[in-house]
Amino acid sequence: MEISSINPILLLASLIVAATPLLLAAIGELVVEKSGVLNLGVEGMMITGAICGFAISVNTGSPVLGLLAAAVGGATLSLLFAVLTQFALANQVASGLALTLFGLGLSALLGQGYQGVKPPAFPHVDLPILSKIPVLGPILFTQDFVVYLAFFLTLGTWAVLKYTRAGLILRAVGENHDAAHALGYKVVRIRVMAILFGGACAGLGGAYISLIRVPQWTEGMTAGIGWIALALVVFASWKPWRVLLGACLFGGVNVLQLNLQAAGVAIPVEYLAMSPYLITILVLVIMSADRSGAPASLGRSFHASN
């Protein structure tokens, strides 16, 4: 009815805010899966990061320390997964699910006493000169620095995986761990590092929700974003730029459908509510028609004796 009440600049700016936690968690998981490990514990690591970041930033008054703590918290939890799957050779699917359950419980416990507390405000970085550009400025260059961090993380992940020796080794481990082992690469060590990276990213993503997007602490506040991040990695066929595209699509359609509702557009709300999932999956599935598959060793345990 009145589309004009939607401000496209604000819409795109909130699209980016909605996409960032998803992007952070999904990029972390992408690296983990590229190394041949399937960690279903993203949701658990995110929520743990959310409360670690929240608690530290409330207690120290420093949002930056909070983000660091979130990364450390997520990585610490993922270490548990690494020990279970890489050293005890436990089933990865079961361990990942357990990690999510454990993370949700642990975060609820850690979060006692933090409900209703307000975290210190996160400073927005208005980049000089760039933020003055009409239209693009307010959308791209007046965000908080975590948004930029997420972008450069995507860029870095893509470059490292594609152009560096380290990326090649990581991919080799993920494609065929026996061959990589035969070549003398430390499969377990590489995978543990990838898992820790994934945990840190998921923790950051969680803290982005509790410190910046919402910002407050509530039990179970990630509400399934970790699972969406997991699905996103698969639908993006393990390619960083597609993960970025998927995250923006999902976040964008989500914000857009709320905007359309508020503007009173006569599309049935049910269609609007399911549209983020449908559109994201549709676009990414069409794009992955080139059959770039999963890492061949994904989800398989490795032991040097086999």
Add this chain to the structure above:
Amino acid sequence: MKLTKLLSTAAMALGLATAAMAEDKTKVGFVYVGPVGDGGWTYEHNQGRLAVEKEFGDKVETVYVENVPEGPDAERVMTQMALEGADLIFTTSFGYMDPTLNVAKKFPNVKFEHATGYKTADNVSVYSARFYEGRAVQGTIAGHMTKSNIIGYIGSYPIPEVIRGINSAYIHAKKVNPDVQFKIVWAYTWFDPAKEADAAKVLIEQGADVILQHTDSTAPQAAAQAAGNVYTFGQASDMGEYAPMPRISSIIDNWGPYYVERTKAVMDGTWSTVSTWDGIGKGMVGIGEISDAVPADVKAEALALKDAIASGSYHPFTGPLNKQDGSVWLKEGETADDGTLAGMNFYVEGIEGTIPQ
């Protein structure tokens, strides 16, 4: 789904472990739709549970399961509770209606209490609070406080309870401010802080300076606070940590007395099927303190309305009122009957948009 299923299973296992010793105790089970720490709806039901424990001490044992999705999985959780020997089970969300009836059929000796529903059976009672009475007070304050004349409303699901609240708030906002306009967003969730925050931000971006919510978390409060000059109301719980701004008042659900009364009835063997629907008068709906951000005359007007509703001298749905399509619903001086209110599926005249079917 898988996650929540596992969660509830884990919680049930915990429940099992603690269940063994209590033979002569009355066992009361609670099924929650969100976490007890949501700061809203489930938090208040849990306060009710604690009130039962406090009242009866050793004579009662309570168990609860959080984050139970509405739908078939709820049936499994209730069945498990009944098998563990619960005498009375409170199922505290609208979407548990059919699951509650199905499970109640299988356990004729267990008493069930379903919140906000309308289907009863020999061993199923329903209870709810007249939240729309509180919405009338909120609407009055909101109509006065808005400067942009746009009031945002975050709905959860398009069910009669939520629609009643929207209508009641709108009627009373319109009464004090004829130019008022409602923008309604359906979140399709009871509890998802990130989504609720997004919804609140969208409404604020589109000009709303008062936000009413019918979802369970405090995220919209935080979003309003970040935005600055936006007013909100606590939902289900006081949410007093956001007072005096943005939260300027609240609707508080007070389940404790009802839970104590019904538990007592099971102990005495006097439990029978009832449909309870109490409001401000009986204390099941409370109005949280109206903060200093509200001018004194508005506050006085809101409190006078509250008193009139409590004493029964005023009904929030009093004619003349038309339905959205302009047809007459209530004639001059007529008040709505509970049957119509319980199944309300239409907007009153003046609200724009359609209710999702």
